[in-house]
Amino acid sequence: MMAWTDRHCRRLHRLIAPRTRLYTEMVTTHALLNADPKRLLRYSAEEKPLALQLGGSDPEHLALCSKMAEQYGFDEVNLNVGCPSPRVQRADIGACLMQQPQLVASCVDAMQSRVSIPITVKCRIGIDAEDSYEFLSQFISAVADAGVSVFFIHARKAILKGLSPAQNRHAPPLNYERVYTLKKNFPALKIILNGGIQSIEQAAMALKNTDGIMLGRAAYQNPLLLQALEQKIFGESRNYSPREALEAYLLYVQKELESGTRLQSITRHLLGLFNGIPGARNYRRYLSENARLENAGIQVLKEALLMIQDNPSQTPHKDRAYSSC
Numbered sequence: 475m476m477a478w479t480d481r482h483c484r485r486l487h488r489l490i491a492p493r494t495r496l497y498t499e500m501v502t503t504h505a506l507l508n509a510d511p512k513r514l515l516r517y518s519a520e521e522k523p524l525a526l527q528l529g530g531s532d533p534e535h536l537a538l539c540s541k542m543a544e545q546y547g548f549d550e551v552n553l554n555v556g557c558p559s560p561r562v563q564r565a566d567i568g569a570c571l572m573q574q575p576q577l578v579a580s581c582v583d584a585m586q587s588r589v590s591i592p593i594t595v596k597c598r599i600g601i602d603a604e605d606s607y608e609f610l611s612q613f614i615s616a617v618a619d620a621g622v623s624v625f626f627i628h629a630r631k632a633i634l635k636g637l638s639p640a641q642n643r644h645a646p647p648l649n650y651e652r653v654y655t656l657k658k659n660f661p662a663l664k665i666i667l668n669g670g671i672q673s674i675e676q677a678a679m680a681l682k683n684t685d686g687i688m689l690g691r692a693a694y695q696n697p698l699l700l701q702a703l704e705q706k707i708f709g710e711s712r713n714y715s716p717r718e719a720l721e722a723y724l725l726y727v728q729k730e731l732e733s734g735t736r737l738q739s740i741t742r743h744l745l746g747l748f749n750g751i752p753g754a755r756n757y758r759r760y761l762s763e764n765a766r767l768e769n770a771g772i773q774v775l776k777e778a779l780l781m782i783q784d785n786p787s788q789t790p791h792k793d794r795a796y797s798s799c
Contacts, residue, residue: 478694483743484521485726487693490719491700493708495523500554502567503530506539515546525550529557529567531577533584540585540593548591553582555597558632558642569632572601575616583620594624599652600631607652614656618663626688627653629669654683674706695746716748720779728772737774741765752783
């Protein structure tokens with residue numbers, strides 16, 4: 475979710491889903507240690523509970539960045555061992571680290587030695603030819619022995635050679651049963667399922683067999699549907715209509731514009747808000763064409779909203795729900 479779940483996206487998701495734990499886009503240790511951490515770690519208090527997702531493979535660097543995350547007030551640090559991007563691989567981070575479980579164990583051990591907040595790990599069910607339950611369970615066992623008790627498992631193996639990151643989201647088949655088996659064999663661990671969940675029914679099935687679910691692009695593309703998932707899990711939700719959600723978000727947008735943020739940086743996260751409602755295409759087109767203009771202000775959003783022909787109480791696709799990550 476790099477370049478997707480930035481602070482503007484997360485602020486929208488928190489407005490819609492007050493109880494869902496949010497995760498940042500992956501931030502590499504190299505970036506944190508060599509750039510401006512205040513910019514990379516910036517968030518609003520309303521986003522909490524909030525976890526920082528880190529990418530790295532050097533134990534000391536990861537420990538330093540975890541301490542930085544704790545000092546900035548993050549509630550958790552999640553080590554990403556699941557990203558298949560070639561660029562990430564060249565840095566020896568992401569999914570390729572599943573081939574080195576002892577290195578991952580050393581990383582999380584160093585991270586935990588510096589902070590009191592939880593250190594969690596996100597991984598795949600396998601990589602390339604390493605596609606057996608034994609490979610996955612040995613990886614989990616090694617990292618769990620280092621003290622990690624919460625794992626987010628993307629239920630697809632990563633193809634590191636021959637597929638792009640986009641293809642890796644669709645081509646390898648999902649294997650939820652392998653994740654369910656992992657939970658049965660490691661009952662003391664918290665196993666969170668990630669990948670391909672598109673409906674409340676799928677979410678409910680996953681929650682019967684694991685300790686939780688993590689969703690990314692599905693939540694990004696249909697942000698308001700987070701409400702349905704919170705209703706399912708917690709028995710309550712904000713119950714915004716799409717129009718009400720955007721109107722509530724306008725106050726945040728106005729404050730950001732006054733601080734110098736460009737409108738386009740915010741509106742790109744709002745394009746899926748009215749999916750399935752008459753006028754949504756014109757709304758998206760208007761935002762895409764006008765939010766990028768110099769000096770574009772809050773009026774652009776208000777004018778785009780006029781193109782929506784919804785009933786204020788209407789919420790699209792009520793049978794689908796998503797959680798953000």
